[in-house]
Amino acid sequence: MLLYTFTITPNNRKVEAFVKHFELPVDIHHVSFKDRETSTPEYLAINPMAKVPALVDGDLKLWESNAILTYLATVFPQANALPMDPKGRADVDRWLHWQSCHLMPAMGALKQSDEKDTDAVTPLLKILEGQLADGREYLLGELCVADFAVAAYLMTKMGRKLDYSECPHVLAWRDRVESLDGFVATQVKMPPPAQAAG
Numbered sequence: 113m114l115l116y117t118f119t120i121t122p123n124n125r126k127v128e129a130f131v132k133h134f135e136l137p138v139d140i141h142h143v144s145f146k147d148r149e150t151s152t153p154e155y156l157a158i159n160p161m162a163k164v165p166a167l168v169d170g171d172l173k174l175w176e177s178n179a180i181l182t183y184l185a186t187v188f189p190q191a192n193a194l195p196m197d198p199k200g201r202a203d204v205d206r207w208l209h210w211q212s213c214h215l216m217p218a219m220g221a222l223k224q225s226d227e228k229d230t231d232a233v234t235p236l237l238k239i240l241e242g243q244l245a246d247g248r249e250y251l252l253g254e255l256c257v258a259d260f261a262v263a264a265y266l267m268t269k270m271g272r273k274l275d276y277s278e279c280p281h282v283l284a285w286r287d288r289v290e291s292l293d294g295f296v297a298t299q300v301k302m303p304p305p306a307q308a309a310g
């Protein structure tokens with residue numbers, strides 16, 4: 113299996129962190145946007161959306177990060193990261209869809225608005241707070257793909273600027289997920305700020 117990725121973004125980092133956390137036998141290829149690698153005919157044959165992540169497993173060419181997460185969790189059940197009973201699976205799907213249909217667009221809109229109105233995301237954080245307020249360790253109790261998908265967004269530069277004052281359980285959960293081996297292994301080191309001259 114080969115994963116095409118670009119660690120720095122949450123949709124990529126969630127998958128790469130999952131692979132690394134569970135030490136899955138998946139090769140990782142970091143694409144070069146500078147070389148327009150995702151626009152080559154070879155890459156477009158893998159993902160016609162010209163985006164990453166994408167996973168190739170034999171004749172399967174899979175794109176959409178959450179589809180990749182659930183595929184990996186299904187192929188590698190030893191990770192125990194995807195409930196297989198109908199209700200548990202539906203619960204995971206709910207959070208994956210919530211991330212891509214609500215959290216991602218809300219955070220994308222913030223980016224467009226120069227990050228001024230982080231309050232727009234607060235109602236979503238409160239939904240998460242309601243899920244975590246009973247003191248559970250992870251979104252569904254046990255660590256699963258949904259933790260990777262949702263928490264990756266709160267670890268971004270923008271995610272760190274949100275107002276967690278009424279959402280202490282969310283903050284604690286994000287930090288817990290961020291300290292997992294897979295997220296530690298995918299931390300992107302930013303260059304230190306340039307020193308002022310003189």
Ligand SMILES: N[C@@H](CCC(=O)N[C@@H](CS)C(=O)NCC(=O)O)C(=O)O
Pocket residue numbers: 121122123124162163164165175176177178212
């Ligand atoms: N919904 C997709 C989003 C994929 C996506 O937008 N990938 C971005 C990086 S996060 C990308 O490849 N952007 C490059 C481009 O649009 O040219 C997923 O979850 O995989």
